[in-house]
Amino acid sequence: MDQGHRLLRAGEETFSFDLPQTLLRKGGDVDQIRQVCTVLTGAFDDAAARDVRVCVHPPDAYSFFTPISSDVPVRDRKRQLFQQAALVTGARSADELYLDSQTVRTTQDSEGEPFMWVHVLGVPKAADEQMSEVVGMLPMKRYDWIVSSEAVGRVSSRLERTGGSAREALRPYTLAVGQYPTHTEYFLSRNREWYHAHYAEEADSPENRAYFAVGFMNRVDVPLDAVGRLYVYGMDVDIGDYGRFVDIFDQVPEVLNPFRIVQSRSDPTEGEGALYAPCIGAGMDEYVG
Incomplete structure (x- = not known):
């Protein structure tokens, strides 16, 4: 991604092994790491980017x-x-x-x-030293880490900048929910600035996601009716599963789709936007309102 938020390339790769376990745990399998390096080198061989941001889930x-x-x-x-x-x-x-x-x-x-x-x-x-070796094989030599919940906040802050109702202005908080097979992430911002975040490994159903969302809001002492925008991102997102959130927050959830603010050479679907939201957000600089 360049500074004008034009997406130069996006893609995914499926490995036969647990990628986080290989890259983020001590003593990762050397052959598996070599496979990752081969894929990344091929993907970024002619990239103009100077830095890599490694986005990790909580x-x-x-x-x-x-x-x-x-x-x-x-x-x-x-x-x-x-x-x-x-x-x-x-x-x-x-x-x-x-x-x-x-x-x-x-x-x-x-x-x-x-x-x-x-x-x-x-x-x-x-793990940091292991990542240093991986990045050392790429054209970009500098890297840093970012957690996925912070990355999606860089997307939501820019989406909110594009418009909002008077009702939303009176409800200054935004809640983004990230659904994955292994966990659910929660990102909370106030007036487009990061406020808090949380994740739950037990939230594997729409009902559980709603339950943990309420618990999270109570823990940070934010009233449920203070949420003015509600986003969903992650894998296999179906907004129809979030009816309970409508009842709780009196808000209709939206897919967190970075392609609404990022120029792309292709015509990605809304589902692809939900999937790529953390990666695209990681490629953005911190939002300054």
Whole structure:
């Protein structure tokens, strides 16, 4: 994808093995990694891109939010983030993890003291080094990581920019639901800015997805009637399955289709848009309203 959000190419490849297990776990099978490198080299041999963004789903990495006081110095902040990451991942040393963090929002505690909600993405260092070797065989030599829930937010923020009703303006939150065979993702934004995210491995039916969506909203203390837009993305999306969401949120879900804002040389379907939303979002820069 170029800076004008023109999609230069898109495609998919089916492997006979578990791709995340091969690339993101220590000691991945060498022959399988070589197969991946061969496919990627062929796909990007003449690519003009300079960077690679590796988009991972939450179950395949460590993705979590943690509160940090706004008064904490930067150096101490990094130490606190690693301590929290160690609790989540079991890592004993900073050398065991690749960590990326960003402040998502600033708010106040019950006593009026400011604090930040920080998102942390952690990848085992062995997986990061393995990915470095893979990217080293491609024309692009630089890479970074992004979690899929953040990537789809870059799509939804731009879709919202294209229009919205007065009713939606009074309901400033957007909820995007990503359905996959292994898990369901939830991305929440407020006025087009990332607010929180969550995923559930047990949400394998429309009813369960709705149940966990309500639990997520309650946990972050956002009223259900504050959601002004509702998107769905992922694999085998059928909007007809989301009738329960209409009852709960009083919103008709839409397919999160990045091809509404991205120029493409082909004529992709809405289902392809739902499938490619995280990948296309990963290729976009962070939205600045």
